[in-house]
Amino acid sequence: MGGALARGWAEAVKLGGGLTLHVLEPSFDPALGEALEAAGAVLNPEAPQPTDVLVFAVKPNQFTAAAQSAQPFLGPETLVVSVMAGVTLHGLGRVLNTTRLVRAMPNTPGQIGQGVTAYVAGAGVSEEDLLLAEQLLAPLGPVERMDIERQMDVVTAVSGSGPAYVFLLAEALAAAAELEGLPKDVAERLARQTVAGAGALMLQTGQTPGALRKAVTSPGGTTQAALDVLTGMDGLGPLVRRAIIAAAERSRTLGRDGH
Numbered sequence: 001m002g003g004a005l006a007r008g009w010a011e012a013v014k015l016g017g018g019l020t021l022h023v024l025e026p027s028f029d030p031a032l033g034e035a036l037e038a039a040g041a042v043l044n045p046e047a048p049q050p051t052d053v054l055v056f057a058v059k060p061n062q063f064t065a066a067a068q069s070a071q072p073f074l075g076p077e078t079l080v081v082s083v084m085a086g087v088t089l090h091g092l093g094r095v096l097n098t099t100r101l102v103r104a105m106p107n108t109p110g111q112i113g114q115g116v117t118a119y120v121a122g123a124g125v126s127e128e129d130l131l132l133a134e135q136l137l138a139p140l141g142p143v144e145r146m147d148i149e150r151q152m153d154v155v156t157a158v159s160g161s162g163p164a165y166v167f168l169l170a171e172a173l174a175a176a177a178e179l180e181g182l183p184k185d186v187a188e189r190l191a192r193q194t195v196a197g198a199g200a201l202m203l204q205t206g207q208t209p210g211a212l213r214k215a216v217t218s219p220g221g222t223t224q225a226a227l228d229v230l231t232g233m234d235g236l237g238p239l240v241r242r243a244i245i246a247a248a249e250r251s252r253t254l255g256r257d258g259h
């Protein structure tokens with residue numbers, strides 16, 4: 001996730017975005033390291049100074065160690081942005097001793113600029129900080145501001161973890177196609193392109209998923225036969241609801257347990 005952000009910032013630096021990028025990382029992916037150096041980024045600086053913005057994109061259990069190594073980057077004017085799942089504003093503030101914080105939740109399509117990020121701001125951020133944080137998160141895709149930190153558990157369940165549900169749908173489609181007699185490789189290609197194409201159509205037309213669904217569903221036709229199953233009493237709606245409740249509850253527990 002940090003790599004996806006850094007790649008986007010490297011592009012912004014090349015376009016003359018006025019950014020100087022310092023990247024702290026124990027083991028650089030060589031391609032990313034080269035791309036960052038080509039954009040004038042400083043990799044693992046030897047004499048770090050406080051920066052305008054400090055971004056944490058490590059696993060939550062690496063946060064305390066990363067916070068120690070990042071301490072020299074943190075000054076009284078530094079805005080902290082975290083993309084760590086489950087680490088609350090309170091947890092960030094306790095370790096870093098600041099309220100100038102933005103807690104964000106991106107998702108993996110952000111690697112290709114097709115993600116979505118929601119964030120919540122700490123008590124110490126200014127309107128200028130918010131604008132800056134949104135600009136910094138923009139390479140990953142659109143950005144949404146949440147007013148209440150509790151909403152981040154639902155965000156985590158829906159968009160943070162959501163790409164996995166869509167991949168599961170592609171897997172389930174392919175598995176069903178194979179069981180109904182299609183060769184495995186053909187089943188996988190049909191399922192993959194169907195999920196990707198439907199997603200792209202939704203984005204490019206700007207139509208609601210409901211409108212697009214109705215447009216391909218003739219009464220009494222084949223799509224209708226499948227939708228009658230999928231929208232039944234124990235169909236996709238209640239199943240997804242249960243999945244989101246479980247994921248949001250897990251996010252709450254992670255937040256309570258240590259952060």
Ligand SMILES: NC(=O)c1ccc[n+]([C@@H]2O[C@H](COP(=O)([O-])OP(=O)(O)OC[C@H]3O[C@@H](n4cnc5c(N)ncnc54)[C@H](OP(=O)(O)O)[C@@H]3O)[C@@H](O)[C@H]2O)c1
Nearest residue numbers: 001024025027057058059060062065066083084085106108
């Ligand atoms: N992946 C997702 O879908 C997703 C979505 C939303 C939010 N997030 C959040 O994004 C964060 C990163 O997730 P990820 O999947 O990108 O994890 P990741 O692939 O493990 O990336 C973490 C990176 O940080 C490096 N690192 C570890 N300790 C460090 C330290 N002390 N100082 C500097 N760098 C250090 C790691 O290096 P090593 O590999 O050498 O340890 C690794 O390259 C997590 O908090 C996750 O909750 C992820």
